[in-house]
Amino acid sequence: VGSRPRTTARRALGELELIAAIEAALEDRSGRLVRWTGDDAAVVRAAPFAVTSIDTMVEGSHFRLSTHSPADVGWKALAGALSDLAAMGAEPGEAYVSIVLPAGFEGALELVEAMETLAADCSATIAGGDVVSGPALVVTVAVTGWAESEDELVGRDGARPGDLIAVSGVLGGSEAGRRLLERGEREPAELVARHLRPRPRLREGRALARAGASAMIDLSDGVATDARHVAERSGVELRIELGLLPLAAGVTPEEAAVGGDDYELLVTLPPERRASAEAAVPLTWIGTAAEGSGLVLLGPQGPVEGLTGYEHA
Numbered sequence: 076v077g078s079r080p081r082t083t084a085r086r087a088l089g090e091l092e093l094i095a096a097i098e099a100a101l102e103d104r105s106g107r108l109v110r111w112t113g114d115d116a117a118v119v120r121a122a123p124f125a126v127t128s129i130d131t132m133v134e135g136s137h138f139r140l141s142t143h144s145p146a147d148v149g150w151k152a153l154a155g156a157l158s159d160l161a162a163m164g165a166e167p168g169e170a171y172v173s174i175v176l177p178a179g180f181e182g183a184l185e186l187v188e189a190m191e192t193l194a195a196d197c198s199a200t201i202a203g204g205d206v207v208s209g210p211a212l213v214v215t216v217a218v219t220g221w222a223e224s225e226d227e228l229v230g231r232d233g234a235r236p237g238d239l240i241a242v243s244g245v246l247g248g249s250e251a252g253r254r255l256l257e258r259g260e261r262e263p264a265e266l267v268a269r270h271l272r273p274r275p276r277l278r279e280g281r282a283l284a285r286a287g288a289s290a291m292i293d294l295s296d297g298v299a300t301d302a303r304h305v306a307e308r309s310g311v312e313l314r315i316e317l318g319l320l321p322l323a324a325g326v327t328p329e330e331a332a333v334g335g336d337d338y339e340l341l342v343t344l345p346p347e348r349r350a351s352a353e354a355a356v357p358l359t360w361i362g363t364a365a366e367g368s369g370l371v372l373l374g375p376q377g378p379v380e381g382l383t384g385y386e387h388a
């Protein structure tokens with residue numbers, strides 16, 4: 076947003092006009108910015124620990140313009156990036172946005188305005204970025220969060236045998252919403268909204284970190300895949316009962332285990348932290364960590380094989 080366009084493009088707003096309109100739509104709510112849009116680079120007053128994550132969404136791979144409005148795309152791109160800060164227990168700070176605009180796409184300002192609405196909801200600031208022309212709509216969002224001390228942050232590697240496993244919210248709703256959209260349906264609206272307008276659980280992530288979470292991850296690829304990451308990084312076995320998963324309306328436990336894009340948090344906690352965690356964040360307890368390795372998903376008849384969430388190529 077702060078840089079000059081690299082190419083010219085034929086669209087309703089000229090490139091310079093578009094950048095000016097984007098800059099005018101953004102608000103500084105960071106309290107850390109010394110310089111931002113309109114300069115060569117953003118300058119931020121840092122806290123001792125910077126927590127940085129970057130996400131890219133590509134038209135055709137991560138969304139379709141037939142089912143996602145430009146505003147949905149902007150919202151989702153920022154939500155996915157902020158969700159990673161939530162999973163660390165970080166305080167949200169600044170977002171930097173790079174957008175590749177295909178010829179004829181006129182929703183750039185709408186896209187950024189929806190992003191700005193979510194940023195305001197999350198106390199984040201879109202502090203800079205770039206707009207270029209290219210063959211497909213691509214949105215990359217880098218986010219920086221902050222912490223005063225390393226101990227405030229939670230990784231994937233801290234789960235220990237005996238820890239309890241919990242999740243926030245309900246699961247499977249986003250995938251159910253995606254399937255509705257693919258069929259041209261928009262009801263139940265709640266499921267469609269779960270897919271198009273996910274809410275990063277930033278407050279919940281910070282509260283769970285303070286409550287003594289031993290490990291945490293955001294559910295972007297589905298419990299069946301994301302819980303496995305925690306098990307592998309922590310060197311423990313996670314045992315999760317499918318029958319305990321909190322389900323979005325009309326979703327089966329198996330669908331909830333493999334559905335991606337929910338952006339809820341999965342957290343492990345020592346048993347003595349259960350009460351304080353529950354007091355801070357509504358949670359559903361779904362299993363325990365044990366000596367061993369990997370993820371075991373338990374059905375009524377014992378372990379269920381072959382359930383996997385979204386696996387990155």
Ligand SMILES: [Mg+2]
Nearest residue numbers: 159162293295
């Ligand atoms: Mg993540």
